[in-house]
Amino acid sequence: PVMNYNPWMLLYFISFLLIVAFFVLNMFVGVVVENFHKCRRHQEAEEAKRREEKRLKRMEKKRRSKEKELAGR
Secondary structure (H helix, E strand, C coil): CCCCCCHHHHHHHHHHHHHHHHHHHHHHHHHHHHHHHHHHHHHHHHHHHHHHHHHHHHHHHHHHHHHHHHHHC
């Protein structure tokens, strides 16, 4: 079939499909990276909270040992 034959339309159609596929893939990767960063921030916040709790426990332990030391004198 040769009706409305135009080789430039084929080039336009293929380039359009490639460009659209590129943008869709780019948006997908963007969503994945954004979720990764969100999870990482959440994990860092939890880790900081755990470190702070450990630090407070150590300080409390030191305070108690000093109180016992002072009471023993």
